[in-house]
Amino acid sequence: MPEGSTVLSARAGYALLGVFGVMWIALGMYWGRRARSLDGFMVAGRNVGLALGTATAVATWITSNTTMLAPQFALQLGVWGMLAYSTASFGLLLFAPLARRIRQAMPHGYTSVEFIRLRYGRAAYVVFLIISLFYGLTWMVSMGMAGGILLEALAGIPYHYGMSVILLVCVVYTLFGGLYAVIGTDFVQSVIILLGVVVVAVAILSRVPLTEVYGNLRANRPALLNVFFPAAIMAVFNNLLFGIGEIFHSNVWWSRAFAMREGVGMKAYLLAGFIWLPIPVVAGFLGLAAPAIGINVTRPDVVGPLVAANLLGYAGGVLVFIVVFCSLASSIDSLLAATSDVVTKEVLQPLLMPNASDARLRKVASLVIVAVGLITWAICLPKMGTLATVLFFAGPLVGSTIWPIIAGLFWKRSNRAGAVLAMLLGSGVGLLAYVQIGWYTATLIGTAVSFVTVVGTTLLRPGSFDWRTLAAERGAAKA
Amino acid sequence: MILFPVWFFETLVLGGIALAGISGALLLGLLVRDAGGKKIW
Numbered sequence: 203m204p205e206g207s208t209v210l211s212a213r214a215g216y217a218l219l220g221v222f223g224v225m226w227i228a229l230g231m232y233w234g235r236r237a238r239s240l241d242g243f244m245v246a247g248r249n250v251g252l253a254l255g256t257a258t259a260v261a262t263w264i265t266s267n268t269t270m271l272a273p274q275f276a277l278q279l280g281v282w283g284m285l286a287y288s289t290a291s292f293g294l295l296l297f298a299p300l301a302r303r304i305r306q307a308m309p310h311g312y313t314s315v316e317f318i319r320l321r322y323g324r325a326a327y328v329v330f331l332i333i334s335l336f337y338g339l340t341w342m343v344s345m346g347m348a349g350g351i352l353l354e355a356l357a358g359i360p361y362h363y364g365m366s367v368i369l370l371v372c373v374v375y376t377l378f379g380g381l382y383a384v385i386g387t388d389f390v391q392s393v394i395i396l397l398g399v400v401v402v403a404v405a406i407l408s409r410v411p412l413t414e415v416y417g418n419l420r421a422n423r424p425a426l427l428n429v430f431f432p433a434a435i436m437a438v439f440n441n442l443l444f445g446i447g448e449i450f451h452s453n454v455w456w457s458r459a460f461a462m463r464e465g466v467g468m469k470a471y472l473l474a475g476f477i478w479l480p481i482p483v484v485a486g487f488l489g490l491a492a493p494a495i496g497i498n499v500t501r502p503d504v505v506g507p508l509v510a511a512n513l514l515g516y517a518g519g520v521l522v523f524i525v526v527f528c529s530l531a532s533s534i535d536s537l538l539a540a541t542s543d544v545v546t547k548e549v550l551q552p553l554l555m556p557n558a559s560d561a562r563l564r565k566v567a568s569l570v571i572v573a574v575g576l577i578t579w580a581i582c583l584p585k586m587g588t589l590a591t592v593l594f595f596a597g598p599l600v601g602s603t604i605w606p607i608i609a610g611l612f613w614k615r616s617n618r619a620g621a622v623l624a625m626l627l628g629s630g631v632g633l634l635a636y637v638q639i640g641w642y643t644a645t646l647i648g649t650a651v652s653f654v655t656v657v658g659t660t661l662l663r664p665g666s667f668d669w670r671t672l673a674a675e676r677g678a679a680k681a
Numbered sequence: 682m683i684l685f686p687v688w689f690f691e692t693l694v695l696g697g698i699a700l701a702g703i704s705g706a707l708l709l710g711l712l713v714r715d716a717g718g719k720k721i722w
Contacts, residue, residue, distance in 0.1 A: 236722070251720040253711035260708070281685050284693070382722075389712065396705035403698045412694060416687045427684040463720070477704035483697035 208358040209511035209519030215357025218520065219364070222527055223371040226387050227378075230535075233386030234379020240560035243380030243567060244312055244543045246461040250385060255462045255470035258385045259294055260477045261392035261532035262454060265341075266348035269399075269529050272482040273489030273506035275437075277499065280419075280426030282434030284486035288479055289438055290445030295475035297449045301459040301467030303611050307672045313540075314456035314607075315548040320672055321610040322621040329625045330606075331548060333599045334451060338541045339578065340596045341448075342534060346582035348503075349530045355504040356511065356523050365582050368527070372534040373575035376542075377568050381461055384535045391528035396477075398525035402510045402518065403484045409513050410494055415487075418494035426490065437642045440597070444645040447600035450607045453540040542570040594641040598632020598648030605649070605656040613660065614667045620659030628652030 210218075237243040250258075268287070275283035308317060315334055319327040346365050353364030375383050419426050428434075449455045459467050488506040492499055495512055499505050507526065510518040546567040551558060558566070602625045609616035632648020639647075715721045 247722060249722055251715040251722065253708065253715040254721060256711060257708050260704075281690065281693070389708070393705055393708055396701050396708070400698055400702045400705070403694075403701075407698075412691050413687060416690050420684060424682060424684060427690070429683045429685055473707075476700075477707070480697035480700040480704075483693055484701055487694045487697070 208356060209516060210357040210523065212358045214520070215353055215359045215364075215523065218357075218523055218527070219353070219359070219367050222524065222531075223367065226371055226531055227375045229387050229390065230375025230379040230383030234375070234383040237378075237380035237382045238564075240564045240567075242382060243564050244539075244547075245457060246381040246385055248461055248463070250458075250462045250466065252466050252470055252473075254385050254389050255458065255466050256473045256477070257392040258388040258458055258536075259455075259471055259474035261388035261395065261528070262458075262536040263290070263294060263449075263474070263478050263533075264392070264395050264481055264529045265533040266345045266352070266526055266530045268481055269395075269485050269526050270348055270352065270503055270506055272485040273492075273509070274502040275482070276426075276486030276489035277492060277502055277505050279434035279437055280423075280428065280431060280490070282428075282431050282438060283426075284483045284490075286434065286438040286441045287482035287486060289442035290448075290482070291475045291479040292442055293445035293447075293449035293475075294471050294478055296446055297455055297459075298468045298471035298475070300450065300608070300611060301455075301462070301471050304456060304459040305462065305464060305467050307611065307669060308460070308675065309673060310675065311460050311672070312457070312547050313544050314451060314453045315544050316675070317456070317610070317672065318606075318621075319548065320675055321667065322606070322618045326606070326618060326621045326625070327548075329622055330451070330603060331544070333603060333625065333629070334453065334544060335541070337448070337452065337596045337600050338454075338537055338544075339574075339581070342537045342541075342574075342578045343581045345530050345534055345537075346578050347585060348526075350582065350585065351504060352507060352523075352526050355501070356507055356519055361585055362583065366579060368530055369534065369575055369579050369582070372531055372538060373571060376535045376538045377571050380567070381457060381539050384539050385458075385461070387535065388532050391532040394528045395481075395525050395532075398521050398528075399481060399484050402514065402521055402525070403487060405518065406488065406491055406510065406513050410491060415491050415494045419490060422493055433640075433642060436646070440642045440645045443601050443604070443649045444594070444597045447597070447602070447604050447645060447649065451600050451603035453544050454536045457540050457543055538571050538574055541574050542567050545570045545574070594644065595636065597641070597645035598636060599629045601632060601645040601649035602626075602628025602652040605653045609656050609660065614669065615664035616656060616660045616667075617663055617665035619663070620656050623659060624652040624655035627655050 318330040349368035350361035350365030353359040606621035635647040636644035
């Protein structure tokens with residue numbers, strides 16, 4: 203297949219989009235029948251078991267960035283690129299003990315922003331809220347863009363149509379079913395993604411032997427097999443910390459910690475980490491296979507789908523389409539729900555309706571989901587930058603939150619000023635590194651600055667936090 | 682330039698594919714187990 207042509211007709215693309223769109227909406231509405239109360243809508247009744255808890259963490263973390271950026275990473279950074287992307291699973295693994303701590307410390311909690319507000323006060327709350335909302339929106343925009351790009355590359359569906367339909371489907375089922383719908387559909391999506399990725403990889407292996415892929419790389423692009431590839435090795439640490447920062451701070455993961463039954467969170471996040479670990483390797487393999495197949499890659503961000511489609515033809519195109527649609531939906535729905543929770547509970551309630559009932563908050567949360575979907579759609583319209591550029595800009599910001607969160611959960615002596623300074627200095631210096639040195643150093647430097655600041659300020663002026671403050675809170679923010 | 686050996690490359694890719702396959706089966710098994718104990722939600 204020549205580069206630039208599509209493997210699916212636009213009609214087939216629209217048909218797949220329609221079938222899966224209707225299926226997600228139907229399943230979401232079915233599971234969403236339980237989401238009548240605020241607790242049901244925002245934290246799925248706080249009783250989610252191990253299977254769904256594990257699957258929702260896996261599916262949410264397998265984003266379109268995993269299936270589309272991992273091949274791009276491998277193509278640009280080689281074997282180290284695959285390994286670098288895999289380190290994002292450390293975020294899930296390391297969040298496991300935090301999930302247990304969060305569930306125990308805040309049995310009535312709803313959001314990560316709520317924790318920062320209670321633990322560190324108003325100034326930290328404002329900084330953290332800005333970082334959280336910026337990151338959430340960046341993540342959603344990157345996936346909305348990815349959806350539009352993929353549908354255009356695979357089926358010739360115009361970018362704006364594809365991007366709009368994917369966002370619309372996710373908004374509709376999240377709107378009706380809240381976190382119940384998100385977690386239920388996540389299970390189905392995670393199984394489809396895992397099986398789909400394996401089928402594509404095995405099918406490619408049956409056409410192109412691994413030794414041939416290796417031999418081609420060795421002959422034509424040996425740098426991709428280089429054990430000492432400085433930029434790539436730097437990317438390993440950067441991605442590792444970026445992944446940890448993304449997961450530790452984001453309400454996407456905190457809301458799941460609140461939603462899982464007592465005793466489930468730690469096991470679910472550990473299992474999810476191990477299940478997620480091989481996905482970027484398998485997806486990255488598609489990128490490394492490109493030179494052996496003779497594909498002239500002019501668009502690195504769609505190299506994975508192009509390789510699958512080239513080797514497997516129509517069936518490969520359909521399979522990749524389904525896998526990426528699942529990975530997009532499983533993350534966009536989670537972000538819609540988690541962002542809506544933050545905006546409703548931590549922005550609108552304290553500012554406009556401090557005495558609102560749970561029933562009213564439930565309705566407001568639904569409206570916020572629609573608003574967040576519309577804002578994302580509007581930002582996606584211009585189709586700016588590459589996926590990596592958009593995503594990694596948020597790296598130093600989320601990296602700067604890692605240590606304030608860890609210290610806030612486990613170190614009673616960490617103090618308010620230290621948390622605020624750590625986030626501001628970490629973000630500022632990290633962004634400077636992003637501009638002056640390169641994206642692959644930004645999170646590393648931002649996190650290091652944040653670490654030094656938290657530890658230094660705590661040792662200089664130790665506080666004494668009363669943990670009962672967290673347990674007593676029932677999610678009602680004060681103005 | 683020192684290159685990753687071919688056995689490393691093969692182990693990485695084949696191990697990744699095997700682990701992904703096992704993971705899918707594990708998730709389905711966990712669901713069946715949770716359903717049996719009425720602990721899905």
